[in-house]
Amino acid sequence: MKLLEGKSAIVTGASRGIGRAIALEYARQGASVVLNASRASDALAGTAAAIRDLGASCETVPGSVTEEATARALVEKAVEAFGKLDVLINNAGIVRDKPLAMMSEKEFDEVLAVNLRGVYQCSRAAVREMMKQRHGRIVSISSVAALAGRPGQCNYTAAKAGIVGFTKSLAREVGKFNVLANALFVGVVETEMTRRMPPAAKKELRQVIPLQRVGRPEEVAGPCVFLGSDLSTYVTGTTINVSGGSYV
Numbered sequence: 013m014k015l016l017e018g019k020s021a022i023v024t025g026a027s028r029g030i031g032r033a034i035a036l037e038y039a040r041q042g043a044s045v046v047l048n049a050s051r052a053s054d055a056l057a058g059t060a061a062a063i064r065d066l067g068a069s070c071e072t073v074p075g076s077v078t079e080e081a082t083a084r085a086l087v088e089k090a091v092e093a094f095g096k097l098d099v100l101i102n103n104a105g106i107v108r109d110k111p112l113a114m115m116s117e118k119e120f121d122e123v124l125a126v127n128l129r130g131v132y133q134c135s136r137a138a139v140r141e142m143m144k145q146r147h148g149r150i151v152s153i154s155s156v157a158a159l160a161g162r163p164g165q166c167n168y169t170a171a172k173a174g175i176v177g178f179t180k181s182l183a184r185e186v187g188k189f190n191v192l193a194n195a196l197f198v199g200v201v202e203t204e205m206t207r208r209m210p211p212a213a214k215k216e217l218r219q220v221i222p223l224q225r226v227g228r229p230e231e232v233a234g235p236c237v238f239l240g241s242d243l244s245t246y247v248t249g250t251t252i253n254v255s256g257g258s259y260v
């Protein structure tokens with residue numbers, strides 16, 4: 013049984029890492045997908061090709077999620093190509109790690125812009141369509157770093173904690189339209205974003221994670237499928253911790 017048969021979804025930041033894994037799993041589960049990344053690239057085209065190889069439909073809309081024009085274009089493409097928009101996955105994210113004393117305004121603003129304003133832009137464009145349809149799901153990728161804090165990440169954790177309040181308020185606002193909003197607290201996952209973490213830090217980390225390992229991108233995709241599917245029709249305004257137990 014495919015859990016997302018006939019559904020239409022947008023995945024931001026889908027050129028690699030967690031976004032790519034979510035988009036591929038959505039396709040496997042029967043969804044048609046609109047893929048986004050900040051620019052047209054071989055990586056984005058690669059995700060699209062992998063989805064078409066699975067026999068699923070997909071479109072690409074490059075552009076920064078910080079821009080209203082990108083958010084509008086994503087929703088318009090989903091409606092034009094697939095007739096509706098069932099799920100938005102707010103996944104695009106960046107880091108610019110530095111101790112606060114050395115962090116420039118630019119490094120603070122860039123991280124807030126992509127990780128939090130991007131969620132605002134895409135969610136606003138999506139809910140306008142979803143409220144008309146009287147159904148829809150918004151799933152946003154936060155981080156356990158928002159719960160525990162992490163040195164060097166005052167910008168990132170502020171943005172990821174912001175997603176949680178944003179999601180709760182949105183869930184209260186749009187529940188009456190049968191639009192559901194949830195977020196994931198994701199732990200450390202092996203991607204480009206965490207590639208530069210020193211091996212010693214990764215070893216230390218593994219020792220404090222109850223599952224004794226960092227996560228794989230595909231392991232974030234499963235909960236996203238649940239939150240986009242008909243298995244979660246009464247789940248809104250909440251967060252699922254996908255961290256191997258690293259924050260309990």
Ligand SMILES: NC(=O)c1ccc[n+]([C@@H]2O[C@H](COP(=O)([O-])OP(=O)(O)OC[C@H]3O[C@@H](n4cnc5c(N)ncnc54)[C@H](OP(=O)(O)O)[C@@H]3O)[C@@H](O)[C@H]2O)c1
Nearest residue numbers: 025027029030049050076077104105155198200201203205
């Ligand atoms: N990896 C982890 O350990 C971890 C843990 C907790 C939460 N997360 C969160 O999970 C999400 C995905 O992370 P990841 O590890 O898969 O990172 P990643 O490998 O660096 O991928 C990030 C994706 O976001 C896209 N992106 C960056 N800026 C963008 C923008 N302005 N507009 C649109 N797309 C943009 C990138 O594509 P282009 O560069 O082509 O634009 C790429 O597709 C992020 O929100 C991250 O904060 C990750």
